[in-house]
Amino acid sequence: TQLLEQSPQFLSIQEGENLTVYCNSSSVFSSLQWYRQEPGEGPVLLVTVVTGGEVKKLKRLTFQFGDARKDSSLHITAAQPGDTGLYLCARGGNQFYFGTGTSLTVIP
Amino acid sequence: DAGVIQSPRHEVTEMGQEVTLRCKPISGHNSLFWYRQTMMRGLELLIYFNNNVPIDDSGMPEDRFSAKMPNASFSTLKIQPSEPRDSAVYFCASREWGGTDTQYFGPGTRLTVL
Numbered sequence: 001t002q003l004l005e006q007s008p009q010f011l012s013i014q015e016g017e018n019l020t021v022y023c024n025s026s027s028v029f030s031s032l033q034w035y036r037q038e039p040g041e042g043p044v045l046l047v048t049v050v051t052g053g054e055v056k057k058l059k060r061l062t063f064q065f066g067d068a069r070k071d072s073s074l075h076i077t078a079a080q081p082g083d084t085g086l087y088l089c090a091r092g093g094n095q096f097y098f099g100t101g102t103s104l105t106v107i108p
Numbered sequence: 109d110a111g112v113i114q115s116p117r118h119e120v121t122e123m124g125q126e127v128t129l130r131c132k133p134i135s136g137h138n139s140l141f142w143y144r145q146t147m148m149r150g151l152e153l154l155i156y157f158n159n160n161v162p163i164d165d166s167g168m169p170e171d172r173f174s175a176k177m178p179n180a181s182f183s184t185l186k187i188q189p190s191e192p193r194d195s196a197v198y199f200c201a202s203r204e205w206g207g208t209d210t211q212y213f214g215p216g217t218r219l220t221v222l
Contacts (some may be wrong), residue, residue: 033209040215041213041215042199042213042216045210093209096141096153097153098143099150099152
């Protein structure tokens with residue numbers, strides 16, 4: 001059973017464009033995490049959100065946790081080729097369940 | 109700090125052979141996770157340990173899969189016998205239980221079963 005649905009599945013954009021990817025579930029989370037995975041490597045944690053409505057910024061990346069703590073979004077401003085990778089959301093807590101992922105390609 | 113270490117990085121084997129994947133977690137971390145990643149199913153949790161004790165192995169696909177953690181610095185994931193559908197990238201991750209919830213992933217083992 002997929003607990004976390006991410007969209008879009010694939011995204012290819014030009015350098016300098018903005019984009020938003022989504023993570024949705026029918027369940028309420030105590031916390032939600034976003035990871036980025038580059039080819040040939042393991043996922044690396046970007047951020048953890050805990051409070052409904054919370055917004056966190058990491059340079060050009062903005063993460064938002066839905067008010068009901070069932071969904072989250074990741075917005076990237078002025079994308080760069082270094083942002084290319086697989087973006088995964090994950091449910092935190094005692095166990096970790098990962099979303100289906102969004103594969104982002106930023107074309108120079 | 110060395111990070112999570114996995115070996116081998118790549119493994120190619122024939123159907124029916126035994127495969128053993130190895131993981132050394134970050135020193136001081138007392139939780140260890142094994143994941144499998146494929147294009148079709150994404151990143152799936154197979155099993156996790158707290159203080160060397162298996163807590164939940166409900167993600168282990170079949171009896172052909174087994175995992176052990178004999179001490180705090182070493183874990184193995186074994187597949188016997190291996191099948192082509194086991195081909196995937198297997199990740200090990202560790203974290204400090206009761207800490208920040210941050211998992212640190214190893215580089216993965218890419219397994220190909222012919």
